[in-house]
Amino acid sequence: MDLFTSLLMGSAVAAGFYMAWNIGANDVANSMSTAIGARALTLKQVIIIAGILEFAGAVLVGSHVTETIRKGILDNSIIGNPQTVALGALSALLGASIWITLSTWKELPVSTTHSVVGGLWGFGLVLWIRTGEDPIQWFTLGRVFMSWILSPLAGAFIAFLVFKGITYFIFNSKNPIKSTRIYGPVLIGATFFIISTSLLTKTNLGRIILGEQNTFSKASLLSLPVFAMGYLAGYLVIKYKLGTVESDNYLERIEGMFRKLQIITSCYVAFAHGANDVANAIGPVAVVINYIYYGTVGATVEVSPWILSLGGLGIVVGISTWGYKVMKTVAFKITKLTNTRGFSVDFGAATTVLIASKFGMPISTTHTVVGAVVGVGMARGLEAVNLSVIKDIVYSWAFTLPVAAGTSAGIYVLLTTFI
């Protein structure tokens, strides 16, 4: 390996690891925040569960094949020149890393996913200027941008409905304990259904169980018996654990039931987060490595297990060096969420992430979680929700594309000038 390729590989691996570190340091705190806020798990448990499940999600379910250009926002014709693509992927990754560092310093709620998309866009712009041919798929880019706006709204809407449903069917019923016994198993079944569907749709696990055509509809069909199993398990647990007498502490007992449910959803969120977000950090690394080893880059690129492990490891290192501190301040600063609220937020966010990944939309888990919190607030579920955070998120949308793109474009120009 000559100096150029070693440098290329070294910087790609370093930047990929750094992005994964960032995901572990900040984004995990956001996706696990409801579990911390509702004290469904202790801080120590959250860190252990997040560490294991994020890693497992990244390595086991994290897609083993990555599209060379995430979500096809650039035309595949540019693949004709593999060196261009490799350098572009590296520039996008570096541009995204720099923007993430800047926004973390300024405490802006910026998404790692969005930053990588912005970086690729910037690389595309340089190509356009240099070759005169526009490689940017503007329609796709627009669709991706719309999904960023729609995902928090969807999270808010679903969380709102779930919490209103809990209020209407359980809290407001004549006998809330009896109602919990009726509707609790349905919610548990639905949670199992969502987890199972998302684990099977377009994943390696799905390929093993369902064969090559592991589509959403097939996965959801297979998840129906999982729903029934969840319902039955929930029915039995609630029957023997909840007790039958209507007494004073009925609120605590209902929350206790939802606490168990929330532990399941929190684990799922950690797993799904690892699976989805690791691609942002290591997708571009895979492209560069592929170029170095084979000299070519196809429309899709094999992601070897060691690259996935690199991403998973980066996330775990991020959690253990910085993430736990972030989570500690979150736990300290916010009011205790009750478990019915935590569950509504988790359910809203998880369902949205599932739907978005079905449509192949690179959305931000963090923004969706915040949207779901606002949704529960709208349903009169939370004591104080700070709406000014919405403004911050809108700013982050407005800035991420231009800044990450500009930085990435600059790096690409530098790289191609000196190489």
Added chain:
Amino acid sequence: MGGFKRVPFERTVRKSPFELLSTHARYVTKTANKLIDAFNSFLSGEEEKFLKVKKEVETLESEADRIKGNIRNHLPKSILMPVDRTMFLMLLSEQDKIIDNIQDIIEWIYMRNRPPREEIAENVKELFNQVEKTVAAYEKAIGNLKDLIESSFSEKERNETKEAIWEVHRQESICDSLERSLTKKIFDMEDKMGAGEILHLTKLVMLLGEVANRAENAADRLRALMAR
């Protein structure tokens, strides 16, 4: 830990202003409990003990004021609450006035620190006790707010809170009748009293009545707060 984090969740879920409201309400009860101490030292003419109580009430009042300011400062317009924000702040302000009124009573006693004559001492004491009971009933009503929010304003919890608010009304109306009979008794004895004594006692009765009225008003604000 200063910068270098981006956790919008932390910024979204704010510290609950309702917890601080309950803390403030606890100060109201604590101050009301001092009323009896003040009265006892007033009755026995122990000036030193009275001054100590007076000092304690001042400390409680300024502590409560600090909590009130803290709640207001952390409740900008961009905060979404399960109740109307303006109503919430009005409730807080009414609740705070209970403490101010109690302080007024202590100050008024201090202006003319001479114990009431024996014939009416029992009636005055009874009124002091009744005021304290009214405030206690109010704190109980406010205490329901926690369950009310936790159940997302369920019918059951609303009814319990309404019942607690009715209790404040009942206690206040007992206060009213005690006030009337005591005022009557004072004027029945006007020939035996000097102008200063009459003025001091009648105003004391009015001030005590005001504390109970404030508690009732604050309870009514709570009623408005939980309305859909």
